[in-house]
Amino acid sequence: MSEPAAAPERLTKKMLKADHPTWCPGCGDFAVLASFFNVVQKLGIPHEKIVCVAGIGCSSRFPYFVNTHGIHFIHGRAVPLATGISLSRPDLHVFVFGGDGDGYSIGGNHLNHAARKNVNLSYVIMDNFVYGLTKNQTSPTTPIGRKSKTDPRGAIDQPINPMSQLVASGATFIARTHAAQVKHMNEMFERAILHPGFAVVETLSECTMFYPGAFDDGNPRKGGKFDLVDEKTQDMESNLAALELAELEAPGKFGVFLEKQRPTKNEGERAWIADAQAKAADLSEKDLLRQRFAAMR
Amino acid sequence: MSITPSPTRDEQCESLRNAVIRFAGHSQDGIQSIGAFLAQLAGTTAQDVMTYMTIPSTISGGPSIFQVHLGSGKVLHPGDEADTLVAFYQDSYDNHLKSLRDGGICFYDSDNVEEVKDERGIIHIGVPFTTATIEAIGGTAKSRGKNLFVLGVLCSVYQLDREKLFAIVAKKFGGKSEDILRNAQLAFDAGAAWPVHDIEHMPFVPGENSAEKRLSTDGNTMLSLGLIAGGCRFGAGYPITPWSTIMEMLRVELPKYGGMFIQVEDELAAVSMAIGAAYSGHLAITGSSGPGLSLKSEAIGYATMAELPLIVCNIQRGGPSTGLPTSVEQSDLLQAIYGSHGDSPRVVLAPRDVEDCFYTAIEACRIAREYSTPVIILSDQAIATRIEAFEEPDLEKHWREPTLDLNERGADFKPYPLDAITQHSAPGSRSSEGKYPVVTGLEHDEWGHPSANPKMHADMTAKRRNKLVKLANSLPSPDFYGDEQGELLFVGWGSTYGPIKEATDRLRAEGHKVGSLHLRHVHPLRNGLDQIFDHYTHILVPEMNDEGPYGHGQLATLLRSVTCNPAIQSVNKVEGITFRVRELISAAEKLMAQG
Numbered sequence: 066m067s068e069p070a071a072a073p074e075r076l077t078k079k080m081l082k083a084d085h086p087t088w089c090p091g092c093g094d095f096a097v098l099a100s101f102f103n104v105v106q107k108l109g110i111p112h113e114k115i116v117c118v119a120g121i122g123c124s125s126r127f128p129y130f131v132n133t134h135g136i137h138f139i140h141g142r143a144v145p146l147a148t149g150i151s152l153s154r155p156d157l158h159v160f161v162f163g164g165d166g167d168g169y170s171i172g173g174n175h176l177n178h179a180a181r182k183n184v185n186l187s188y189v190i191m192d193n194f195v196y197g198l199t200k201n202q203t204s205p206t207t208p209i210g211r212k213s214k215t216d217p218r219g220a221i222d223q224p225i226n227p228m229s230q231l232v233a234s235g236a237t238f239i240a241r242t243h244a245a246q247v248k249h250m251n252e253m254f255e256r257a258i259l260h261p262g263f264a265v266v267e268t269l270s271e272c273t274m275f276y277p278g279a280f281d282d283g284n285p286r287k288g289g290k291f292d293l294v295d296e297k298t299q300d301m302e303s304n305l306a307a308l309e310l311a312e313l314e315a316p317g318k319f320g321v322f323l324e325k326q327r328p329t330k331n332e333g334e335r336a337w338i339a340d341a342q343a344k345a346a347d348l349s350e351k352d353l354l355r356q357r358f359a360a361m362r
Numbered sequence: 363m364s365i366t367p368s369p370t371r372d373e374q375c376e377s378l379r380n381a382v383i384r385f386a387g388h389s390q391d392g393i394q395s396i397g398a399f400l401a402q403l404a405g406t407t408a409q410d411v412m413t414y415m416t417i418p419s420t421i422s423g424g425p426s427i428f429q430v431h432l433g434s435g436k437v438l439h440p441g442d443e444a445d446t447l448v449a450f451y452q453d454s455y456d457n458h459l460k461s462l463r464d465g466g467i468c469f470y471d472s473d474n475v476e477e478v479k480d481e482r483g484i485i486h487i488g489v490p491f492t493t494a495t496i497e498a499i500g501g502t503a504k505s506r507g508k509n510l511f512v513l514g515v516l517c518s519v520y521q522l523d524r525e526k527l528f529a530i531v532a533k534k535f536g537g538k539s540e541d542i543l544r545n546a547q548l549a550f551d552a553g554a555a556w557p558v559h560d561i562e563h564m565p566f567v568p569g570e571n572s573a574e575k576r577l578s579t580d581g582n583t584m585l586s587l588g589l590i591a592g593g594c595r596f597g598a599g600y601p602i603t604p605w606s607t608i609m610e611m612l613r614v615e616l617p618k619y620g621g622m623f624i625q626v627e628d629e630l631a632a633v634s635m636a637i638g639a640a641y642s643g644h645l646a647i648t649g650s651s652g653p654g655l656s657l658k659s660e661a662i663g664y665a666t667m668a669e670l671p672l673i674v675c676n677i678q679r680g681g682p683s684t685g686l687p688t689s690v691e692q693s694d695l696l697q698a699i700y701g702s703h704g705d706s707p708r709v710v711l712a713p714r715d716v717e718d719c720f721y722t723a724i725e726a727c728r729i730a731r732e733y734s735t736p737v738i739i740l741s742d743q744a745i746a747t748r749i750e751a752f753e754e755p756d757l758e759k760h761w762r763e764p765t766l767d768l769n770e771r772g773a774d775f776k777p778y779p780l781d782a783i784t785q786h787s788a789p790g791s792r793s794s795e796g797k798y799p800v801v802t803g804l805e806h807d808e809w810g811h812p813s814a815n816p817k818m819h820a821d822m823t824a825k826r827r828n829k830l831v832k833l834a835n836s837l838p839s840p841d842f843y844g845d846e847q848g849e850l851l852f853v854g855w856g857s858t859y860g861p862i863k864e865a866t867d868r869l870r871a872e873g874h875k876v877g878s879l880h881l882r883h884v885h886p887l888r889n890g891l892d893q894i895f896d897h898y899t900h901i902l903v904p905e906m907n908d909e910g911p912y913g914h915g916q917l918a919t920l921l922r923s924v925t926c927n928p929a930i931q932s933v934n935k936v937e938g939i940t941f942r943v944r945e946l947i948s949a950a951e952k953l954m955a956q957g
């Protein structure tokens with residue numbers, strides 16, 4: 066995201082709150098919502114320029130709980146929808162929210178392409194390693210052996226490694242955080258929003274209903290280890306270094322895995338428009354079309 | 363009802379004010395370009411023209427034809443039978459000789475073709491296309507340039523305007539190297555100078571149309587330009603034949619107008635991205651051909667539910683599945699009208715010819731905006747690829763400025779009012795109350811809050827349906843032609859327009875009382891069709907789709923269910939090619955013979 070312009074008004078939490086979330090008590094997504102409120106207030110983005118986009122899932126209900134422009138789309142397609150918003154309206158700040166099923170399974174291929182295109186938007190994935198809304202089926206990140214309604218004998222398919230997938234697809238900003246680590250989550254969201262281009266934050270967010278304790282190993286209060294990426298020693302622009310982080314055993318490390326600059330899709334398309342319009346010089350749009358007709362005589 | 367082609371030959375195209383020339387060769391021979399050059403010449407010299415081509419789905423090597431119908435009146439169809447056949451190979455000769463009328467002329471490449479004697483009075487003229495071209499250009503040319511040699515031959519036989527014709531060729535090759543242009547000229551001149559002794563040269567008489575502002579181009583081009591004139595500035599798509607040329611053209615054209623067209627990873631992304639641009643306040647377009655439309659169906663249903671304007675083009679080809687990717691069919695009508703889960707009303711329009719693609723696109727833009735709803739434009743492979751000549755559109759009359767409404771919304775703003783048509787507040791619009799809407803695919807109340815209230819679902823379903831009812835009430839009378847009552851009424855949609863109109867003319871000339879009605883708005887249908895139908899004994903719906911288990915084509919099925927009129931019959935064709943006029947005439951005669 067580019068540097069936000071000075072806000073005409075200071076957003077308050079009250080202004081940002083909408084319907085009370087329908088999530089189960091204790092669901093990790095509450096913390097993600099609170100963190101989003103904090104960061105948006107801090108960054109001072111004009112209220113009407115914020116757009117929250119989501120597909121389908123418990124986590125994808127997010128836009129209803131935020132009082133900003135929002136769109137609740139179909140399962141798996143939030144990212145291409147948000148791409149359409151970002152490319153056609155460079156004045157907006159586009160946020161996508163969703164789950165592991167929505168983003169890594171049904172919408173998995175869109176993730177690759179948004180990353181390679183480097184579309185200017187921020188994407189928070191609330192990964193709970195399970196399908197919450199449809200009530201406990203195996204998800205693309207469910208660990209091997211974990212029992213679910215569709216794998217009563219335990220999952221047998223290798224889970225996706227979203228971090229290495231994103232590296233391979235050419236993503237320019239990838240971070241990993243934990244919904245129980247509020248300060249860290251705030252920091253990751255803020256950096257993602259400020260990143261020019263496609264920024265993904267993989268956020269481990271516990272489904273207390275169907276997969277309680279899934280991320281205790283990354284939570285010091287539950288006896289786990291919250292191990293941070295050391296950015297002083299890490300080469301932040303290296304795909305290989307990012308892949309090494311991505312391949313660590315659970316609970317792995319948290320923080321920014323990769324952060325580099327590459328022209329965004331938005332810039333590429335705008336440059337084309339600028340060139341094409343410069344060539345058209347002072348012709349009105351109608352005359353441009355008449356010129357096209359003349360070539361067909 | 364199936365078709366029995368009548369054995370009698372066509373009477374049309376006798377005079378040289380009207381000529382059908384068929385080129386049969388392989389796709390690498392450049393026969394499309396000769397066809398296109400002739401078509402362009404026709405456009406610039408006040409001839410009317412319609413072309414018809416088949417392209418193999420393999421890139422090179424497959425058999426390919428291009429047919430040009432030149433005429434000095436209004437040419438409505440590509441021509442049932444050819445007056446002249448140009449055959450490049452033995453297989454082209456063997457397969458297409460039957461498309462030539464009795465007494466027609468067949469030019470064939472005597473380097474490749476063994477002539478077969480026939481009884482139909484066909485004049486055979488062997489010309490060594492291949493060796494004569496090599497001789498003209500020089501040894502390295504191999505078989506390239508043959509097409510221009512042939513163009514030269516035709517130019518002299520029909521006494522076409524040689525200078526104008528070569529100027530068109532030169533324009534095409536202009537950007538390329540000197541050598542290419544020189545070789546083109548050599549091949550063309552050699553053809554024009556080739557002594558063709560066996561026939562009288564036949565001057566082609568120019569027609570009366572004013573040539574000044576006439577365009578000649580194909581349907582996909584006019585559809586693309588119509589979308590621009592209608593105010594569409596954003597879009598996304600994924601390549602598929604025969605839709606791809608629209609996305610290629612919009613990709614290049616839209617940036618000039620400050621817009622963009624994005625090639626994306628698949629059709630699901632394409633429709634989603636277009637909906638994203640629509641949600642952002644722009645008029646946006648996506649499109650595809652058959653299989654791609656199926657992939658977009660879930661999201662089109664979303665656009666209905668969320669009440670977002672959206673243009674979806676579907677350039678029909680032969681189906682189901684990958685089917686006949688480069689042939690024509692009209693078998694996506696019911697998919698276009700009903701293809702989504704749930705009750706998901708949307709508007710479906712169909713252009714009738716190349717020129718009409720432009721105006722249909724503008725109409726689609728108008729409806730999508732005014733009714734905040736998805737509109738599908740159903741074109742087909744025939745219209746998409748053939749070239750026609752017509753008057754340049756008057757932009758003063760038809761241009762629609764693109765709009766982006768970011769006005770502040772007041773306290774009374776509701777995203778989904780039950781008593782008015784939804785006009786979204788796009789992101790960037792401020793809300794005076796500080797309350798921002800969520801656009802949603804969940805059933806919702808007037809404020810966009812998810813609602814499972816039974817009455818709310820019924821009311822909102824009615825609201826979405828009533829948009830179509832309102833539109834139907836406002837539609838102009840459909841395009842009507844011929845006798846206002848009588849023995850038979852043709853009802854058509856899409857590219858059957860030309861053959862239907864010609865069939866109507868010929869049947870009336872034989873003394874039959876026949877009318878024809880052509881529907882641009884295929885869904886919703888205009889009110890009152892039943893009353894019109896009552897004036898005829900028979901209603902015949904020609905459609906390039908299958909009659910299905912109940913014996914009626916897709917539009918006929920719809921019309922029967924809407925009007926309960928048992929006189930509605932269909933004549934169906936699924937051979938991947940358009941109707942011949944005589945097929946429609948014989949189907950009509952058969953029905954009328956029943957009394």
Ligand SMILES: Cc1ncc(C[n+]2csc(CCOP(=O)(O)OP(=O)(O)O)c2C)c(N)n1
Nearest residue numbers: 121122123124140164165166167196197198
């Ligand atoms: C096309 C389609 N297929 C399936 C569904 C059903 N569905 C809704 S949410 C969901 C999975 C959601 O899982 P995830 O994205 O991980 O979200 P969570 O609920 O866990 O936050 C599924 C399969 C749907 N809505 N649409």
Ligand code: SF4
Nearest residue numbers: 089092123197272273
């Ligand atoms: S089911 Fe799981 S993911 Fe969904 S709201 Fe409940 S706790 Fe959260």
Ligand SMILES: [Mg+2]
Nearest residue numbers: 164165193195
């Ligand atoms: Mg999940």
